[in-house]
Ligand code: ADP
């Protein structure tokens with residue numbers, strides 16, 4: 001089933017967790033802009049060096065750079081049948097650029113799913129988040145613990161807390177979300193692509209709701 005999906009929601013809403021499972025079920029790639037930036041950082045590329053300061057401060061990397069990185073990624077052959085974007089777009093300019101990129105290829109988005117949670121829920125989730133250094137899978141010390149502490153269930157990789165996981169950076173990211181990303185909710189609602197999912201349910205229940213909306217949107 002081909003399907004071009006965007007997951008929207010504040011940091012900590014559960015986008016990465018849900019995108020991983022959905023991507024596996026649909027057989028399409030999960031593209032997380034934050035993961036792509038972290039790969040660049042790790043490899044020491046120029047893009048990674050440019051992004052680092054913004055990421056550490058919890059600010060957005062400039063649109064031009066971010067759009068270029070995503071354009072290159074979704075042009076790869078594994079995206080021909082669809083993809084799940086997680087963390088992109090985050091500004092109206094990014095959303096407009098994405099629309100133009102897709103229409104140049106004669107395609108368009110099928111669905112934008114907003115994973116709704118309250119801010120206090122997002123903060124509690126971010127506070128306990130651990131990430132796999134090897135595959136990027138995320139866990140939570142209380143809500144979604146790995147079978148063995150510090151070790152990724154999926155690949156055996158080492159779990160770590162990201163350097164931008166401080167309470168101060170979390171609050172800044174939530175503010176940036178409200179100011180720059182929340183307008184995308186109306187943007188996508190107006191063009192008829194938005195579906196809303198209750199993100200405060202269990203991971204499995206959120207996934208079930210998402211699958212049902214995908215059936216409808218991408219059938
Ligand atoms: P996002 O990509 O939107 O920032 P993540 O998928 O990284 O969010 O999830 C943030 C944290 O919350 C992680 O620690 C994850 O294990 C946990 N989490 C995700 N979904 C749920 C859920 N439905 N209930 C409880 N905890 C969750």
Ligand code: ADP
Nearest residue numbers: 011033034054055058059060061066087088090
């Ligand atoms: P979270 O899941 O906590 O929201 P991400 O991994 O999605 O975090 O993003 C980490 C950081 O990477 C952001 O705080 C920002 O600096 C940068 N980033 C990720 N996606 C984008 C984007 N679409 N536009 C600008 N900056 C981005």
Ligand code: ZN
Nearest residue numbers: 132135152155
């Ligand atoms: Zn892993």
